[in-house]
Amino acid sequence: MADDAPIDQQVYDELIAQGKSERVALAKARAAALRQQRQGAPQGSEADDRAQGGVPAAGGETGGRDAPASGPSPGAEAAPAGQERVRQALATQGAAATGSGGAAAGAGADGPAAPGEPARRRLGLTTPPGIQTIKGKQEDKVYTWPHLISSEFVALLSILAFLLVFSSLVDAPLQELANPTESPNPAKAPWYFLGLQELLLYFHPMVAGVTLPGAIITGLIALPYLDRNPSQRPENRRTALTIYTLFLVFWATLTITGSFFRGPGLNWVWPWVDGIWFNL
Amino acid sequence: MSRIPSAQDVKRGVQGSVVWRSIFRPGSIYRGDHRDTSRERALAAMNNVLYHLHPVKVKRHGLKLSYTYCLGGSSFFLFIVLTITGIFLMFFYTPAAGTGTELAYADMQQLTTSVPFGELVRNMHRWSAHLMVLTTFLHMARVFYHGAYKPPREFNWVVGVILLLLTLLLAFTGYLLPWDQLALWAIVVGADIAGFTPVFGEEVRFLLLGGAEVGPDTLLRWYVLHVLALPFVLTIFLAVHFWRIRKDGGISGPL
Ligand code: HEM
Numbered sequence: 009m010a011d012d013a014p015i016d017q018q019v020y021d022e023l024i025a026q027g028k029s030e031r032v033a034l035a036k037a038r039a040a041a042l043r044q045q046r047q048g049a050p051q052g053s054e055a056d057d058r059a060q061g062g063v064p065a066a067g068g069e070t071g072g073r074d075a076p077a078s079g080p081s082p083g084a085e086a087a088p089a090g091q092e093r094v095r096q097a098l099a100t101q102g103a104a105a106t107g108s109g110g111a112a113a114g115a116g117a118d119g120p121a122a123p124g125e126p127a128r129r130r131l132g133l134t135t136p137p138g139i140q141t142i143k144g145k146q147e148d149k150v151y152t153w154p155h156l157i158s159s160e161f162v163a164l165l166s167i168l169a170f171l172l173v174f175s176s177l178v179d180a181p182l183q184e185l186a187n188p189t190e191s192p193n194p195a196k197a198p199w200y201f202l203g204l205q206e207l208l209l210y211f212h213p214m215v216a217g218v219t220l221p222g223a224i225i226t227g228l229i230a231l232p233y234l235d236r237n238p239s240q241r242p243e244n245r246r247t248a249l250t251i252y253t254l255f256l257v258f259w260a261t262l263t264i265t266g267s268f269f270r271g272p273g274l275n276w277v278w279p280w281v282d283g284i285w286f287n288l
Numbered sequence: 289m290s291r292i293p294s295a296q297d298v299k300r301g302v303q304g305s306v307v308w309r310s311i312f313r314p315g316s317i318y319r320g321d322h323r324d325t326s327r328e329r330a331l332a333a334m335n336n337v338l339y340h341l342h343p344v345k346v347k348r349h350g351l352k353l354s355y356t357y358c359l360g361g362s363s364f365f366l367f368i369v370l371t372i373t374g375i376f377l378m379f380f381y382t383p384a385a386g387t388g389t390e391l392a393y394a395d396m397q398q399l400t401t402s403v404p405f406g407e408l409v410r411n412m413h414r415w416s417a418h419l420m421v422l423t424t425f426l427h428m429a430r431v432f433y434h435g436a437y438k439p440p441r442e443f444n445w446v447v448g449v450i451l452l453l454l455t456l457l458l459a460f461t462g463y464l465l466p467w468d469q470l471a472l473w474a475i476v477v478g479a480d481i482a483g484f485t486p487v488f489g490e491e492v493r494f495l496l497l498g499g500a501e502v503g504p505d506t507l508l509r510w511y512v513l514h515v516l517a518l519p520f521v522l523t524i525f526l527a528v529h530f531w532r533i534r535k536d537g538g539i540s541g542p543l
Binding site for chain 2: 150171229
């Protein structure tokens with residue numbers, strides 16, 4: 009977002025007085041200013057709808073519906089003169105629309121606002137509801153062919169080359185025939201479940217095996233609906249980034265521990281002393 | 289006597305033929321009249337079924353390796369490699385594990401000793417599977433760190449989580465198929481964890497294993513899931529995933 013976005017000075021001063029950091033105060037003051045602006049606008053959710061409506065270029069300004077769709081002339085006019093002429097036109101139109109005969113006198117008194125609305129629409133000055141205004145931002149784009157296709161092709165070849173070389177050098181394991189009566193020690197799950205298996209050593213299986221994984225999956229699915237912070241910039245998302253990073257570190261630690269630091273009986277081992285019990 | 293046609297003439301003749309022009313549509317670099325213009329670059333994306341996955345133009349910043357690290361694309365490519373190598377393996381594999389007739393295990397041994405490229409293809413399948421789990425995890429992290437799950441991309445994140453779960457299930461069901469000690473006991477451990485589901489624990493375990501214990505029925509069940517059911521579901525969700533990327537306005541950002 010632009011750095012010169014309007015801020016609510018009062019909110020800002022209050023927060024600074026409370027000893028909040030400048031970054032937080034600025035962000036909240038901006039949000040407050042935006043909220044006020046939204047409340048003034050006719051339909052607060054419109055910008056949202058537009059962003060979700062699948063119009064690729066949407067998501068530009070959040071201002072009201074101020075774009076004349078196909079106005080007869082005012083778009084090109086200098087603002088004051090054009091507006092004056094439109095207002096006059098609306099006044100007469102409104103009068104004609106409401107009073108079919110002689111009630112033209114009232115039109116001047118209550119102004120064009122209420123009776124003028126349908127007239128405005130007829131004149132094409134406002135967008136009828138249900139029609140999306142597409143305001144495309146000029147974006148820095150390149151042709152898919154050849155730019156994207158060629159980099160994808162390079163990526164594809166690199167992966168293929170890596171796979172071929174690695175598969176020629178390292179064989180997939182094939183141990184003895186499965187034997188349900190003879191359990192290996194330790195018996196380990198595949199690596200992507202070793203974090204889970206490690207958790208099972210600390211908690212009751214109901215917690216570690218079911219509740220926690222369930223909570224993680226639910227949390228991941230719900231994440232976009234819980235995190236309502238609209239910013240994508242790292243400096244505005246410190247909480248979210250911290251939580252996710254902690255989660256990743258936590259999970260990676262569990263997985264690495266389960267993979268390399270657990271030996272027979274799932275007892276602790278030092279891989280450089282006792283060896284590694286890990287299969288892929 | 290007319291003169292012998294030169295290579296140029298042949299090329300012109302072939303490229304001008306109705307058949308050639310019906311296969312290579314306008315925009316293709318294989319057409320005789322191809323010119324590298326903006327118009328033809330756009331047509332190349334619109335008229336080719338492979339490029340058709342992509343829009344005609346993409347944001348420039350999305351091309352940088354440091355934006356996506358090509359992790360989603362790599363996951364997809366690995367899935368294709370897995371499909372191709374997996375089909376190869378299916379020709380030589382029988383999902384049978386009755387006592388004394390453990391064809392599954394015998395076939396794996398045969399594959400590595402007496403099928404040309406058998407071992408190589410098996411290795412590729414195995415390593416691609418591990419790699420795909422890894423790239424999918426990392427892809428999710430990259431999407432998170434870019435805040436790319438924010439409106440309008442919330443639902444695509446949800447589709448992504450489903451893709452991750454399906455990827456894990458595919459990897460896990462495949463793990464059992466060689467029917468060696470490693471496979472069997474990894475699945476015993478996994479199924480025991482699933483057995484701790486509250487209330488329905490025993491039922492869940494029974495459903496997964498196709499019986500009270502890991503046995504031949506488990507193998508058949510997981511084989512069908514692994515080679516047919518899960519790839520089918522994954523493909524459908526992939527289609528939705530890619531479709532949503534385009535409909536949500538292409539790649540997110542720039543930050
Ligand atoms: C089978 C696994 C998956 C495949 C093949 C896949 C494929 C892709 C591809 C090719 C892209 C384009 C951009 C890129 O390469 O980063 C993408 C974007 C995206 N993916 Fe995935 N994906 C998978 C799993 C996931 C998961 C696990 C998540 C999250 C939970 C996810 C969420 C997203 C989102 C939100 C985008 C849009 C990102 C943006 O606009 O910057 N995907 N995916």
